[in-house]
Amino acid sequence: MYEVGDWRVWIFYYEGRLDYCDRVSAPNGRSGEYSDWADSKGDGNPVYLLNTEEALALEEIFDLASQLDDGL
Known part of the structure; x- marks a missing residue:
């Protein structure tokens, strides 16, 4: 689940895509x-x-977010 402003979005991000x-x-x-x-x-x-x-930009954001999650 990702928060985008006040929206919540559940996106499946699989193997970098x-x-x-x-x-x-x-x-x-x-x-x-x-x-x-x-x-x-x-x-x-x-x-x-x-x-x-747009898809590549979101994939980059999700990749960075998953890296942060792995580091916690």
């Missing part, structure tokens, strides 16, 4: 889960809406 968004929770209490946006083939995964530059 963004895999899929499992769920999100907005500051106003609204939330969504993988089954709300993805079909049986995984289409609709919000991670696929990112362009390459």
Whole structure:
């Protein structure tokens, strides 16, 4: 789970790559889960809406965050 501002985002980050968004929770209490946006083939995964530059930037952030977690 990652906090982005007041949002909470559960992203599966596997072997250095963004895999899929499992769920999100907005500051106003609204939330969504993988089954709300993805079909049986995984289409609709919000991670696929990112362009390459955005995905790489997030992967770098998640990699740094996981390194910090490993050090604690």
